[in-house]
Amino acid sequence: KKELLFSLKGKENITKDGKAIQLYANIGNSSDIGAVLENDAGGIGLFRSEFLYLEKSDYPTEEEQFSVYKYVAESLAGKKVIIRTLDIGADKQVPYFDLPKEENPALGYRAIRICLTRKELFKTQLRALYRASAFGNISIMFPMITSLKEVLEIKEVAAEVKAELKKAGIPYKENLELGIMLETPAAVLISDLLAQEVDFFSVGTNDLTQYTTAVDRQNPMLDKFYDPHHLSILRMLKLAADNAHKNGKWIGICGELAGDLSLTEAFLSIGIDELSVSPALILPLRQKVRESSVGPVNPDWFL
Numbered sequence: 001k002k003e004l005l006f007s008l009k010g011k012e013n014i015t016k017d018g019k020a021i022q023l024y025a026n027i028g029n030s031s032d033i034g035a036v037l038e039n040d041a042g043g044i045g046l047f048r049s050e051f052l053y054l055e056k057s058d059y060p061t062e063e064e065q066f067s068v069y070k071y072v073a074e075s076l077a078g079k080k081v082i083i084r085t086l087d088i089g090a091d092k093q094v095p096y097f098d099l100p101k102e103e104n105p106a107l108g109y110r111a112i113r114i115c116l117t118r119k120e121l122f123k124t125q126l127r128a129l130y131r132a133s134a135f136g137n138i139s140i141m142f143p144m145i146t147s148l149k150e151v152l153e154i155k156e157v158a159a160e161v162k163a164e165l166k167k168a169g170i171p172y173k174e175n176l177e178l179g180i181m182l183e184t185p186a187a188v189l190i191s192d193l194l195a196q197e198v199d200f201f202s203v204g205t206n207d208l209t210q211y212t213t214a215v216d217r218q219n220p221m222l223d224k225f226y227d228p229h230h231l232s233i234l235r236m237l238k239l240a241a242d243n244a245h246k247n248g249k250w251i252g253i254c255g256e257l258a259g260d261l262s263l264t265e266a267f268l269s270i271g272i273d274e275l276s277v278s279p280a281l282i283l284p285l286r287q288k289v290r291e292s293s294v295g296p297v298n299p300d301w302f303l
């Protein structure tokens with residue numbers, strides 16, 4: 001079986017009836033890059049930047065972040081590297097952030113909500129990302145989006161960062177892609193509007209399942225109620241994919257569900273453009289894609 005998978009390296013991710021998809025890798029640390037390249041990922045679809053903050057006793061500086069992002073971008077040698085901005089809070093606590101104890105951390109002060117209230121923290125990360133963009137194919141992705149206003153505010157901060165870099169004569173990629181995670185029902189339901197403001201969507205099915213079905217993803221007592229196969233999730237994926245494509249944007253999935261082989265054909269058929277999974281799942285997914293023949297959208301999936 002290992003040899004069969006090995007023989008898939010260098011092959012395209014294309015179905016029997018000619019539908020192509022990008023297969024990217026999720027990583028949580030720059031030490032995962034070896035596995036990304038070994039498993040022949042087309043790029044990195046989710047680089048969880050939290051580790052930079054979690055493994056330290058104080059805020060990582062712009063220089064520290066820049067050198068990690070640059071290293072990842074250079075290692076991928078022109079392949080797409082989608083770096084997600086800080087997603088601290090809720091389940092991921094960092095002592096030096098001094099976050100208050102909350103009744104409902106999953107509904108609380110986390111991710112983009114921290115970034116948009118502590119702009120200096122956000123700008124430090126964005127500066128490091130824009131600077132690193134001169135060394136490879138970096139895109140930036142923002143977590144926990146719920147409104148258009150947040151996206152417009154993010155774009156304002158990004159424009160400020162670019163203007164500062166330009167003024168200082170520091171190189172960066174002008175038209176770097178900015179994308180958002182769709183991981184709240186609110187974002188999915190206004191994805192027609194959001195698609196006009198961003199370059200891509202990536203669906204975070206872990207949080208989307210949690211928020212849509214009102215099941216705490218951290219609570220083991222609820223394991224049997226946590227159901228990413230819930231019909232609501234497939235319907236939302238279809239809605240978001242249609243809204244992305246109507247606006248000429250691409251859409252991927254970077255939550256665990258992306259690696260679920262029982263849904264690969266459904267994803268292909270509704271036009272999901274990219275799946276991002278842990279490196280070890282890339283080749284099994286490629287095999288699944290190459291064995292598939294998807295045809296038109298099957299309405300039964302959404303009933």
Ligand code: PEP
Binds near residue numbers: 183203205206
């Ligand atoms: C998700 O919510 O599906 C996701 C990819 O983000 P994380 O698991 O890091 O919250």
Ligand code: MG
Binds near residue numbers: 143183204206207
């Ligand atoms: Mg998430």
